[in-house]
Amino acid sequence: xxxxxxxxxxxxxxxxxxxxxxxxxxxxxxxxxxxxxxxxxxxxxxxxxxxxxxxxxxxxxxxxxxxxxxxxxxxxxxxxxxxxxxxxxxxxxxxxxxxxxxxxxxxxxxxxxxxxxxxxxxxxxxxxxxxxxxxxxxxxxxxxxxxxxxxxxxxxxxxxxxxxxxxxxxxxxxxxxxxxxxxxxxxxxxxxxxxxxxxxxxxxxxxxxxxxxxxxxxxxxxxxxxxxxxxxxxxxxxxxxxxxxxxxxxxxxxxxxxxxxxxxxxxxxxxxxxxxxxxxxxxxxxxxxxxxxxxxxxxxxxxxxxxxxxxxxxxxxxxxxxxxxxxxxxxxxxxxxxxxxxxxxxxxxxxxxxxxxxxxxxxxxxxxxxxxxxxxxxxxxxxxxxxxxxxxxxxxxxxxx
Amino acid sequence: xxxxxxxxxxxxxxxxxxxxxxxxxxxxxxxxxxxxxxxxxxxxxxxxxxxxxxxxxxxxxxxxxxxxxxxxxxxxxxxxxxxxxxxxxxxxxxxxxxxxxxxxxxxxxxxxxxxxxxxxxxxxxxxxxxxxxxxxxxxxxxxxxxxxxxxxxxxxxxxxxxxxxxxxxxxxxxxxxxxxxxxxxxxxxxxxxxxxxxxxxxxxxxxxxxxxxxxxxxxxxxxxxxxxxxxxxxxxxxxxxxxxxxxxxxxxxxxxxxxxxxxxxxxxxxxxxxxxxxxxxxxxxxxxxxxxxxxxxxxxxxxxxxxxxxxxxxxxxxxxxxxxxxxxxxxxxxxxxxxxxxxxxxxxxxxxxxxxxxxxxxxxxxxxxxxxxxxxxxxxxxxxxxxxxxxxxxxxxxxxxxxxxxxxxxxxxxxxxxxxxxxxxxxxxxxxxxxxxxxxx
Numbered sequence: 001x002x003x004x005x006x007x008x009x010x011x012x013x014x015x016x017x018x019x020x021x022x023x024x025x026x027x028x029x030x031x032x033x034x035x036x037x038x039x040x041x042x043x044x045x046x047x048x049x050x051x052x053x054x055x056x057x058x059x060x061x062x063x064x065x066x067x068x069x070x071x072x073x074x075x076x077x078x079x080x081x082x083x084x085x086x087x088x089x090x091x092x093x094x095x096x097x098x099x100x101x102x103x104x105x106x107x108x109x110x111x112x113x114x115x116x117x118x119x120x121x122x123x124x125x126x127x128x129x130x131x132x133x134x135x136x137x138x139x140x141x142x143x144x145x146x147x148x149x150x151x152x153x154x155x156x157x158x159x160x161x162x163x164x165x166x167x168x169x170x171x172x173x174x175x176x177x178x179x180x181x182x183x184x185x186x187x188x189x190x191x192x193x194x195x196x197x198x199x200x201x202x203x204x205x206x207x208x209x210x211x212x213x214x215x216x217x218x219x220x221x222x223x224x225x226x227x228x229x230x231x232x233x234x235x236x237x238x239x240x241x242x243x244x245x246x247x248x249x250x251x252x253x254x255x256x257x258x259x260x261x262x263x264x265x266x267x268x269x270x271x272x273x274x275x276x277x278x279x280x281x282x283x284x285x286x287x288x289x290x291x292x293x294x295x296x297x298x299x300x301x302x303x304x305x306x307x308x309x310x311x312x313x314x315x316x317x318x319x320x321x322x323x324x325x326x327x328x329x330x331x332x333x334x335x336x337x338x339x340x341x342x343x344x345x346x347x348x349x350x351x352x353x354x355x356x357x358x359x360x361x362x363x364x365x366x367x368x369x370x371x372x373x374x375x376x377x378x379x380x381x382x383x384x385x386x387x388x389x390x391x392x393x394x395x396x397x398x399x400x401x
Numbered sequence: 402x403x404x405x406x407x408x409x410x411x412x413x414x415x416x417x418x419x420x421x422x423x424x425x426x427x428x429x430x431x432x433x434x435x436x437x438x439x440x441x442x443x444x445x446x447x448x449x450x451x452x453x454x455x456x457x458x459x460x461x462x463x464x465x466x467x468x469x470x471x472x473x474x475x476x477x478x479x480x481x482x483x484x485x486x487x488x489x490x491x492x493x494x495x496x497x498x499x500x501x502x503x504x505x506x507x508x509x510x511x512x513x514x515x516x517x518x519x520x521x522x523x524x525x526x527x528x529x530x531x532x533x534x535x536x537x538x539x540x541x542x543x544x545x546x547x548x549x550x551x552x553x554x555x556x557x558x559x560x561x562x563x564x565x566x567x568x569x570x571x572x573x574x575x576x577x578x579x580x581x582x583x584x585x586x587x588x589x590x591x592x593x594x595x596x597x598x599x600x601x602x603x604x605x606x607x608x609x610x611x612x613x614x615x616x617x618x619x620x621x622x623x624x625x626x627x628x629x630x631x632x633x634x635x636x637x638x639x640x641x642x643x644x645x646x647x648x649x650x651x652x653x654x655x656x657x658x659x660x661x662x663x664x665x666x667x668x669x670x671x672x673x674x675x676x677x678x679x680x681x682x683x684x685x686x687x688x689x690x691x692x693x694x695x696x697x698x699x700x701x702x703x704x705x706x707x708x709x710x711x712x713x714x715x716x717x718x719x720x721x722x723x724x725x726x727x728x729x730x731x732x733x734x735x736x737x738x739x740x741x742x743x744x745x746x747x748x749x750x751x752x753x754x755x756x757x758x759x760x761x762x763x764x765x766x767x768x769x770x771x772x773x774x775x776x777x778x779x780x781x782x783x784x785x786x787x788x789x790x791x792x793x794x795x796x797x798x799x800x801x802x803x804x805x806x807x808x809x810x811x812x813x814x815x816x817x818x819x820x821x822x823x824x825x826x827x828x829x830x831x832x833x834x835x836x837x838x839x840x841x842x
Contacts, residue, residue: 033765037730041760045810045827046817047697047719049416051740053821055731057771060744127765171822202661269560275774276744280772306820333772338786340773384654387784391802401569 008032010167026121030128051233054170054331058130059276062270065137065328067265072258076145076398077209079200079255082220083239084211093208100205102258105140109150112156113139120165131170131334134158138178138328141259142321142369143185144198151192155184175376176335185367196220199238199255199297216241221255223320223358229307249318259325262375263317279331282343287326290351291317299360306358322354325368335376339386346382402595405621408610409780411741411815413555415697416662416755417718422562424656426492429683431676434477435494437464439701441473441526441712442831443535443838446492450481453626459507459523459651462495468539473610474523476653476674478505479553494708497675508649515577522651525639527712531616531625534809534831534837543632545584545623548601550636551591553613554814556717558658558669560636561594563714570643571636577646579640579760588636596636608680608780616812619674620781623645625807635712657681661697661718662757676711678703680718691760693717698814699827717748723759741819767822775816775826782805785816789826797840805837833834 008031014021014259015028032038034055042049077094080101081087121128139156159180165175186193200219204210220228222236222244235249238244239255248254252262260266295313302309308316309333330336330350337346350371357367364370442610445466450456456475465471477498487493506566519525526629530537537543552560561568575598578586586601587757591613595605604622606612615633625631637655645651653674659681660667670683679694682705694710697717701710709716724730727792731740734748739756747756776784783804791799810827817826 002547006822034731035729037724037727037761037763038765039725040762041721042762043825044661045825046814047691047693047700047702047717047760048413048758048818049762049764049823050742050819050821051730051733051738051745051763052742053731053823054767054770055764056744057821059731129767131770169768171770212615240676277742278771336769336771338772339784340776343772383787387787387803390782390784390804393782394624394626394804395800397624398628 003038008035015236015237023122025127026126027118029120030118033127036149052083054130058133060276060278061328062137064278065134065141067268068138068141068259068262068324068328069102071077071252071262071265073102075252076101076201076258076263078211078253079239080202083200083202083213083217084209084212085214085240086209088271089209095204097209098258100208101145101201102140104149104364105143105145105147105152106137108152109139109156110136112153113160116157116160116165120169122312124169129170130165131238135160135177135181136172138259139181140156142178142182142257142324143203144193146198146257147185147192148348151185152181155181155188158184171334173334174328174380175373175378176332179329179373179376182369183373188258192338194224196224200223214240219255221320222249223256223308225255226307226311227364230304232304232310234307234310244317246312246318254319257321257324260321263323266327269309273327273331278333278343280328280336280343282340283331283336283347284326286347287330287351288317290348290353291326292351293348294352294355294359298355306359316355316358320358321364321368322358325372326351329368330374330375335379335380337382337386339383341378342386345381346375349378402605403622404592404605407606407612407621407780408613409777410609411778411819412553412609413698413818414753414755415555415660415719416757417535417660417664417667418556418755419558419658419660419667419669422559423669424562424565424672426438427674428657429680430597430671431499431673433482433496433498434475434479434673434675435496435708436473436475436675437494437708438463438473438492438711441536442529442835443533444471444473444526445814446473448484448492448495448637450475450495452481452484452805454481455479456481456497457507458503458653459778461523463492465536470517470520470539471525472523473526473673474507474651475578476504488691489749499747509645511646511649515580516647516742518645519577519581521698522645524638524645524651527634527641529615529633529809530634531619531631531809532806533834534811535834535838536699537630537632537778541630543582544629545585545700546578546582546632546634547615547619547622548586548588548634548636548639549613549615549618550588550596550615551594551613552635552696552715553591553610554698554715556660557613557696557715558656558660559594560714562669563656563658564637564640567637567644568638568684570640570647571596571598572600572643574639574641576645577642582632587622588639589613589615589622609779611780611815612810614809614812616807616809617780618816620783622809624782627801627806629806637712637714655713655804657714657716658800659716660719661690661693661716663687663718663720672709674709676709678705678707678709678716681709682718687718689721690718691721693719697758698818699811704738720757720759722761723757724761742821762823763823764823766824769822769824771821774815774819774821775823778816778819779812781812783807785813789813789824789829793828795833795836796836800833800837803831
């Protein structure tokens with residue numbers, strides 16, 4: 001490591017003000033603090049600091065997302081080979097196919113997002129903030145796999161600039177940046193974001209997985225099928241028309257956005273987030289509680305006009321992006337409620353709204369994204385109300401003397 | 402006696418703690434002594450003595466510009482060697498060369514009102530008031546007086562040891578203070594070390610640091626409201642006040658705990674207030690170490706040739722940088738990298754063993770991201786994070802509503818240690834309190 005340190009010291013002058021590459025100072029600083037813990041010691045206040053910092057926090061979230069990412073890659077391959085009628089393809093072929101399908105999207109999301117972060121840091125003469133490490137991996141996990149890369153780039157740029165940097169960067173944003181990306185795509189290019197062609201990649205990549213889709217193929221996700229369902233009896237199918245059940249949804253071998261299909265992978269990530277204490281268990285549990293409650297209400301009066309009400313409550317939690325939103329989106333501490341009591345309310349309302357939108361809004365089968373964004377807007381209000389109890393208590397105390 | 406059970410906070414166990422409760426003899430004689438005006442927040446110094454003038458122990462060195470009676474006295478008899486000034490002629494230190502006349506100290510006439518005696522003795526400036534955490538304004542009668550009888554900060558000595566034989570003066574001290582307030586004199590003790598002092602209301606605080614902070618104790622007993630003033634002090638000062646009103650003299654000797662992992666043998670020595678660090682540390686090789694007068698959370702950094710600072714009882718010596726150029730420290734999986742958070746692995750070991758911590762910040766300053774960081778470390782009915790945000794925005798109404806009058810910078814010290822966003826909370830709170838004090842007066 002000494003040689004690396006020496007090398008970094010050697011190239012440092014070029015990046016300092018007045019140097020040849022002074023415009024890239026934030027990039028250099030970012031790399032340096034990434035590689036070596038700064039030797040800066042405390043100048044005021046406490047003389048000792050906890051070993052934790054935001055880099056570690058963000059990286060831990062990225063690690064928690066890895067099971068979803070890896071399973072997502074496998075599942076992209078699985079859905080593809082099902083669609084072309086080769087369900088016997090090996091695990092590694094499927095995984096490799098998924099990797100090749102997802103990698104460009106990951107690269108685009110990181111390059112665009114981090115690029116903007118670097119520029120913003122350079123303009124403000126601040127250190128590069130780590131927030132986008134998580135956002136950059138969330139974006140490929142929640143956009144449909146067939147989204148053109150230029151759309152991903154445009155949406156990411158829009159979200160990073162207008163949902164984050166204009167508010168002051170990491171820690172200052174009001175809305176979840178990854179969800180703004182998704183929402184932007186959904187409302188700007190609705191035809192590409194839903195329907196039968198968005199979620200299953202059917203073309204071969206680099207010679208892997210070439211083939212014709214089989215007869216009877218439909219790329220509709222289970223929630224997509226619900227949206228167009230008619231009749232009293234409900235049977236969801238996979239991409240080639242074979243019936244599926246809650247168990248498949250729990251494992252994640254169904255069509256959908258790469259990260260959101262597998263409850264198993266999401267729960268592994270949830271466990272990591274809860275053990276490390278980065279995510280609030282109050283929020284996470286309340287989202288599931290709210291979702292279950294609303295799903296139970298909907299299921300208690302099933303209406304064929306709203307096909308999703310035919311699903312039993314547990315199945316509701318397994319399908320679509322609900323669980324992913326509960327574990328990774330709702331628990332974003334920056335955009336959520338920050339008081340303890342507020343977290344219960346915030347989480348519960350997300351759960352209720354997600355299922356409410358899913359069941360009773362026929363045109364829009366996925367409610368989790370909008371529910372989280374809506375509650376993002378209300379989180380400061382919830383906190384304000386909770387804190388006002390403290391304020392009132394203090395005022396009463398002062399008046400009572 | 403009421404017991405308060407505190408759950409929030411954390412007892413940080415650092416390496417280099419005291420092994421015995423015994424005092425290990427006298428410190429070496431110090432070449433000179435210093436009084437540092439920064440130690441007595443809220444006073445604008447006006448010098449009473451010039452360089453070269455003789456001064457008795459207990460005679461004033463300077464007084465407050467706004468209150469002539471509030472004075473800071475010399476701890477020793479001798480000559481004023483230098484009034485050291487810094488930028489904009491701010492007085493940084495008043496240095497006194499001692500003579501050998503240890504008995505050359507001021508004796509006060511105790512027949513006068515207690516307030517006058519206390520002000521003249523110089524013990525006054527050891528008191529603090531809430532709001533603003535400054536030396537109290539003598540014109541305002543306090544609602545209550547809070548005495549903390551233990552220091553819960555990392556590596557801190559037992560205040561009963563520091564107090565030593567003076568414990569016998571506690572009752573007298575309480576008797577005097579009780580005449581200065583319409584309320585009560587509260588003493589906050591640690592379980593198992595309850596003091597029994599006539600005239601005082603004794604409360605027990607069972608919990609981790611910052612349970613020993615007067616502010617935390619006030620919050621549990623009777624919080625400060627807008628418009629109210631309470632005084633806070635530690636039990637050592639209380640005993641000194643008792644001694645003053647018994648003997649007519651203030652003694653400026655103290656017991657100092659020398660702690661921290663850089664010291665060969667952590668120990669306690671007898672010394673005089675304001676003595677040189679070198680006389681305490683006795684020439685130990687301390688290259689690359691940070692010498693802190695006070696504890697590692699709220700203390701002041703001093704140079705090896707600097708002086709002991711108020712409250713004159715604790716020195717901590719920690720490494721400045723124990724791992725220079727640590728490679729990707731944020732990715733560490735080692736349980737030796739201490740953290741209160743479970744993203745690092747040190748929690749798996751139970752965090753029971755004393756840990757080694759250096760002075761590195763270990764991260765860059767960021768916006769507040771993680772939840773509950775401050776509230777977990779502050780056992781008060783206060784939304785710490787919202788208060789800090791109101792303070793940063795300097796929204797006085799909001800600060801008042803959220804309880805700014807109840808806090809002192811030291812109450813946020815543990816939160817500052819734990820902050821993953823590395824915000825300088827104590828500085829933020831101190832500056833806001835100072836600014837508020839000028840705007841409200």
